[in-house]
Amino acid sequence: MPEKRKTKTMGTSDRRSFLKKTVTVGAAGAGIALLPSSHLFAQLQSNGGTLSQGDAALLRFAAAAEILEADFWRQYNELGGIQDNEVPGGSGNPQYTQVLSNLDEDFPQYIHDNTADEITHASFLNAYLKSKGAQTVSLEKYRTLPGSKASGSSGALRLTNLMQLTVDTSWYTRYRDDNHNPDLDPNFRFPFAVPDLASGQFTAIPRTDDDLNPSDHLQAIGQTAAFHMPTIEQGGNSLYPSMAQRASSVEVLRILISIGPAETMHFQTWSDIAADVVSPPFAPLTDPTNGLTFPDLDDLEKKSVQPNRIMPQPCPFISRSLPRCSIIRPTLTDGISMNVVTFLTKMGLFIGQSKEFFAFLTDLAKDADSAQRECS
Numbered sequence: 367m368p369e370k371r372k373t374k375t376m377g378t379s380d381r382r383s384f385l386k387k388t389v390t391v392g393a394a395g396a397g398i399a400l401l402p403s404s405h406l407f408a409q410l411q412s413n414g415g416t417l418s419q420g421d422a423a424l425l426r427f428a429a430a431a432e433i434l435e436a437d438f439w440r441q442y443n444e445l446g447g448i449q450d451n452e453v454p455g456g457s458g459n460p461q462y463t464q465v466l467s468n469l470d471e472d473f474p475q476y477i478h479d480n481t482a483d484e485i486t487h488a489s490f491l492n493a494y495l496k497s498k499g500a501q502t503v504s505l506e507k508y509r510t511l512p513g514s515k516a517s518g519s520s521g522a523l524r525l526t527n528l529m530q531l532t533v534d535t536s537w538y539t540r541y542r543d544d545n546h547n548p549d550l551d552p553n554f555r556f557p558f559a560v561p562d563l564a565s566g567q568f569t570a571i572p573r574t575d576d577d578l579n580p581s582d583h584l585q586a587i588g589q590t591a592a593f594h595m596p597t598i599e600q601g602g603n604s605l606y607p608s609m610a611q612r613a614s615s616v617e618v619l620r621i622l623i624s625i626g627p628a629e630t631m632h633f634q635t636w637s638d639i640a641a642d643v644v645s646p647p648f649a650p651l652t653d654p655t656n657g658l659t660f661p662d663l664d665d666l667e668k669k670s671v672q673p674n675r676i677m678p679q680p681c682p683f684i685s686r687s688l689p690r691c692s693i694i695r696p697t698l699t700d701g702i703s704m705n706v707v708t709f710l711t712k713m714g715l716f717i718g719q720s721k722e723f724f725a726f727l728t729d730l731a732k733d734a735d736s737a738q739r740e741c742s
């Protein structure tokens with residue numbers, strides 16, 4: 367059996383109190399908060415390491431995003447994945463696991479492996495930061511949310527909330543559209559694949575054993591999960607190439623362009639399953655308890671929503687004067703980290719979290735967004 371992986375790194379500390387300390391250095395007793403020069407700030411932050419301030423900020427935001435991913439993936443794994451030494455916690459919920467397995471018999475294995483990947487992303491990024499003498503990221507003090515009470519859940523406290531999701535499924539049409547790119551057409555609205563998921567709050571896991579019936583309700587919960595998973599992973603799929611454009615060291619660039627495509631592999635796997643969710647025999651499906659409907663998009667016979675067109679359709683890139691290209695989109699770098707925070711917040715993933723949590727995450731995102739590429 368593989369060894370249990372460590373999810374928490376050593377020596378983490380609270381970044382806000384650290385920042386507070388750094389800005390008051392030398393001003394104690396004078397009642398004046400002095401902002402250090404950016405050079406001194408960089409030295410203080412990286413503690414004599416070789417990471418630039420910007421590179422450390424990029425990796426810290428990535429580490430926070432990965433910790434959050436690992437947290438909700440663990441919730442999926444406890445109920446619908448494979449519980450083992452590699453991804454411990456929970457004991458599985460047979461009925462929920464069954465509806466996921468109906469969509470793809472490998473679903474539990476994919477949940478397990480995606481969860482393990484996120485755990486390693488988070489622990490690698492923190493360990494790398496530490497190895498460079500830079501500050502690491504811990505969100506442990508924000509682990510306050512109650513999770514599922516359904517059979518199979520560990521009952522542990524969580525960072526994220528999978529039970530009140532509002533899911534933006536427009537990535538489905540964004541990657542099937544051969545004429546629009548969000549970077550070139552920021553005002554174009556890509557239609558939702560499952561419009562209902564964007565206009566309410568839905569659970570992606572059974573909240574209690576009451577959610578295990580009726581069967582179409584539980585199937586709809588599983589199908590919500592099957593759309594939530596690629597919705598999250600396409601975010602990572604854009605985040606990493608967007609951040610990479612502001613990395614200064616080649617090694618940090620290498621980290622970002624090596625983790626990013628793993629997110630893409632997750633996205634692609636889940637987007638294939640999501641395509642099944644909007645095709646017969648799984649669609650159309652209406653949850654009898656709340657009316658949430660998964661439409662049959664195969665039936666429309668429209669290229670723009672055709673389920674099995676899961677490869678990224680070529681689209682305009684950089685300039686409309688250049689030939690279309692099959693690419694990840696969006697990848698514009700300005701404000702990407704704050705965009706991710708806003709996207710996840712609107713999704714409802716942080717419902718119940720404290721003001722301090724949002725302040726901390728916003729602080730990390732803004733620092734990452736102000737990173738500048740420092741080499742030519």
Ligand SMILES: [Fe+2]
Pocket residue numbers: 432435483484487602629
């Ligand atoms: Fe990840």
Ligand SMILES: [Fe+2]
Pocket residue numbers: 435484599602629632
């Ligand atoms: Fe991921």
